[in-house]
Amino acid sequence: MKTVKTSRALALGVTAALAASAFSYSPASAAPSLTLDARSQDGKAFQVADYADGDITVQVTDGTDAVDVDDSQDLRYSWTVTPFAPNATPVTLPAMGADVQATDVKGAFVVPLPISQGPGTYKLTAVLDEPAGTMGAPTATLDLAVGTSTATIDGLGASTPGLVQEGTLTVTAPDNTFGTDLDSQPDPVAGQAYSLTVDHGFFTGGEATPSRIGDEAGNLTNLGTRLTGVTDANGVLKFDVGIARDAGFDDDGRVAATVKLSGSLAASDVVDWSTDDTLNGRVAIRTSPTSEQTNPVNPTLAGNQTYYDVFALDQFGNPVDDQTIYLDYTGRLKDYIADDTEFQSNFDTIGDIFVVSNVADRITVTGTWESAPSYRYINNQGGAARVTDPAARPDAVGSTATTTYEIDFNASRYSMSSSVSDTVRVGTTVTQTVRAVDQQGNPIEGFQVRFLRFGPDATNGDVVATKSTNALGEATYSFIGTRRGRALITAEVTDGNRRKELNGSAAFGAAVNARLARTKGKSSGGRVDRLTVSATKLAKGARVNLYKVVKGKQKLVGSKKLGKTGTAAFAIRDRNKKAKTKYVAVVRSTSTSIADQSRAVNVR
Incomplete structure (x- = not known):
């Protein structure tokens, strides 16, 4: 059986393990008569690619159980190979005498197949050296067909889900592969195990029983998508397939299910399933x-x-x-x-x-x-x-x-958000968005929204826009801040009878151009790093944070507010002596100035 290539030692070890689990053993001298049983793990007909070392063994038995043999007893064997070709001449291997297999495991000898001879019939003749105290030298033969078995799957056709489709796998070998016959037809490969797969539906044993008269029928037993069976005397393996729910029907009511033969032999057939003639x-x-x-x-x-x-x-x-x-x-x-x-x-x-x-x-x-x-x-x-x-x-x-x-106005949720979250430069466009969501979490379309604004210019509570919520439940208002300061925006949401008020704001300011430098006229003295942060006077009162930069990460080391002149001084303990320390300052925004970050400064 072609699974993996195994070494001779591994093959013998596997044989020993299998034998140990299946047989009991007794010394050869205790058996009055010994027999040989030649076995093929791949059956009597297989493809060249199916063979692996260790697949052919000859087991010594007492007629019932496996029997160990004396170390002095060897197995002598030869092969007669007849290629699958008209008038082919049989070849006996080895050409001079018999090969000897001296090693056994619990009476099982591994016999290598001369697979290099290619497709044909292989006849093994084996004899065990006559042991003392037994009745003659036991012999065994084994006939194999290698390489030209053929397989067909037929009988499948069109059907509907819930009905059984009956199929047939037929495996044959060339005529006279298994002996002389008079029919001039391919020989059936009987007693061989084969596996079939189906890509839609399943193999089935038919309707489950017992059934009750009058109930719906068509619920077939499901045996899975793989079926392994043994061919009968005619080389035939019969099987049934069925299908139930399959997403393949959803687009056109049809599914083509392919039954395939697994392994080195190739064969397939198709069931054309359709819901046109449904059962129930x-x-x-x-x-x-x-x-x-x-x-x-x-x-x-x-x-x-x-x-x-x-x-x-x-x-x-x-x-x-x-x-x-x-x-x-x-x-x-x-x-x-x-x-x-x-x-x-x-x-x-x-x-x-x-x-x-x-x-x-x-x-x-x-x-x-x-x-x-x-x-x-x-x-x-x-x-x-x-x-x-x-x-x-x-x-x-x-x-x-x-x-x-219906919408419950009071149970609905209303919110207003801004396109900006901090003070922005004068002249920036800001958008306020109102969103209305009903009690089910769905957007409300068609509610009226009035926007009113206070500042930062001369607008003083005027209605600046009237909108209706769209399919997303949103209404927006955009404006440009033309002066420094804070704008307060109020939105009134109404369904025509009830009213909800929302409030928001946006601040507009000037740029501050934050700068960081070592403090002039001050000596660090090797113990303290002295730095000054400066910005425009418009930023007075702004919070400024000083960070030490270590391996690309900022660590806060000081925080102050800018004074009337827009400056703030820091004295930070120097912990790395003569090594340089990198600092950066961040000036926070106010209602009249926007935030800014300084360039990094190295201080020794």
């Missing part, structure tokens, strides 16, 4: 994706649309095309608008129908597939049949509900 029907009404909604839904604001997709489904949830679904609505009917009362099913999710309620309510949408397909058990052993009389088939029904609400 379902109806589902689902809220359309968010991308297809015009407003937030679940719940939906009264007056807004909620879009739904209507599906005819099989019993597993796969969509079925072109089926008539009748729609019905319940709720405060005089206050709602419905899009349609009849729909032909399809595969898309782009919003098939919509519902609008003008008041807070709960609207239920129900879809009915009249006389939907029906497939029922007719006995207690899993036998099933379709119900052909439409009058006897049940309706498939599905429903969903939408909840609408």
